[in-house]
Amino acid sequence: MRRPDPADRRSRLITATPAGRMAWEDRRDALREVENQLLAPLSATESAGLRAALRALACRVQQSDPMTDLCAAVREGDSAR
Template identity: 45%
Template sequence: MAEEGRPDLAAMLGGLVRRLMAAEEPVLAEHGLTMWGYVVLSALDDGPVRTQAALAQAIGADKTRIIGTLEALQDGGLIRREPDPADRRVRLLEITEAGRRARRSAQARIQEGEERLLAALSAADRAAFLRAARVLSERPAGA
């Protein structure tokens, strides 16, 4: 049962998410990344994403929408895109060491800012918040 008088989750979290994204933008710019570029590098660094189609599905983007981002990352030496030898219509993606360094450096700086925000919570509340955020973010859509 919902807590009476509680704002909707989107209302509570929307402002927080906008604030976090605004704090990330200058950090990403310092690393020569856009928000989508950071999302792509994170997906490639964290998992076994191999094709453009699999990447698009993993990050919830249309595969044609990310082509410009992929080209910019490739031009910057942050990813490699190679034709699949088994199907030349398919592009295989791989993060480069430079891409891995850029992503991890940006992530460390972003998380430094998050730590300042989380410092407003007690240790127990911080742990509970992070645990709840992880559980809810990992739930499949519609679950």
């Protein structure tokens, strides 16, 4: 859904519909299941180390594409856990 941005009348804010939110949650849950299956052979320490390394890599990639805030995406993903 699109609605005017109260802070900037020239732009529009886009929000997910209830169906869109549900679809996103379904995809997120499916991704977590695949991630759990892939990381199952690793210990909790190894899994945490891999996640930290991937997070650092994503933040490094951010420097080459400043239009996409990968670090924020990673932080949001971490906070959803």
